[in-house]
Amino acid sequence: MPLPLMIFAAGLGTRMRPLTDMRPKPLIEVGGTALLDRALTLGRAAGAGPVVVNTHYLGAQIRRHLAGQDVLISSEAGAILDTGGGLKKALPLLGRGPVMTLNPDVVWTGPNPLAALQAAWDDSRMDALLALVPLAQATARKGAGDFSLDPEGRIARQGDLVYGGAQIIRPDLLASIPERAFSLNRLWDLMIAEGRAFGIVHPGGWCDVGYPQAIPLAEALLDG
Secondary structure: OOOOEEEEOOOOOHHHOOOOOOOOHHHOEEOOEEHHHHHHHHHHHOOOOOEEEEEOOOHHHHHHHHOOOOOEEEEOOOOOOHHHHHHHHHHHHHOOOOEEEEOOOEEEOOOOHHHHHHHHOOOOOOOEEEEEEEHHHEEOOOOOOOEEEOOOOEEEEOOOEEEEEEEEEOHHHHHHOOOOOOOOHHHHHHHHHOOOEEEEEOOOOEEEOOOOOHHHHHHHHHHO
């Protein structure tokens, strides 16, 4: 059964300035294709549905870009809600049950990460399943890793694995967080404590397209 997909496109894109002074980061092009379109291609190839995109910064440009496509918009025009708050607001559009989420400011090569997550998802023991990338293979990544994996595939904080920006997450615990704006890190910590947060390692290439100098690195990865 296909899972719904939330694509996070509401961010301010501050690291990508000056390219984002007049254009939202998801519409920045890599290899002639907007980052948002690359994310949508991954979602459609993985059979995702419905697909929801949230908007805030220069949101009208994203809405125009998506006009006529089978994509729902979750507007955060008043105040940006971060990943957790954004997902919580979009739940009426996404429906009940587990949800895939995807950060569009990433380029992947190799297997479709959303398809791999769906294939590995175990509804009986997982509340979250994250796509992870070894730090040594994380092109344009700045900083340390995020997680480690135990022999059962459960994640723990700190380690040499980077969160790749794709996951399946059960949104039930969102209701327990009273704030409007918060990070999905809050949910991950609750799930890690219960032993229900897992990860899989992406075997292909990955690039963080978070700042202008990363664009040629991402294009070189795609040209492979």
